[in-house]
Amino acid sequence: MTSAAEPRAVRPRVYLVPPGAPSARLEIVVALAGTLVPLLLWLLPVELFAGFAGSCRFHDLTGLPCPTCGTTRGILALAHGDLATALRMNPLLFGFLLVVWSWTPVSWILWLGRLPRPRVALDGTGSRAFLLAAFVIALLANWAFLIADGR
Secondary structure (H helix, E strand, O other), rough: OOOOOOOOOOOEEEEEEOEEEEEEEEHHHHHHHHHHHHHHHHHHHHHOOOOOOOHHHHHHHHOOOOOOOOOHHHOOOOOOOHHHHHHOOHHHHHHHHHHHHHHHHHHHHHHOOOOOOEEEEOOOOOOHHHHHHHHHHOOOOHHHHHHHOOO
């Protein structure tokens, strides 16, 4: 039996949100963005927009890649259908887009079917610290890969 002073372990809890709840709009955003972004990458001449990115000031000052280095090149590789190069350019970007694009068909079904949306919450006293640590670890792992890759 745990006392009130003992911290509880961080545990995920899954629950459903009704379609009219404010957080239910997430599926609308994912459905539209997950559909429109690939179409725009395929239809627009993205090379013209890449010139606006400029050089990375962090790289210019330190000689090291920034933690988001390769994002523009990764997007250009995706626009050309080169998934392997996009993954190599920035694994974190590729992973994020993979999650969004995997959830896109589900989002359409939930939105158009006006179905309850699943949500995951982390319960426990250290849940915010856990999420922050997971984000920082992912960012640092991505950065370590970019440095090891010789950027």
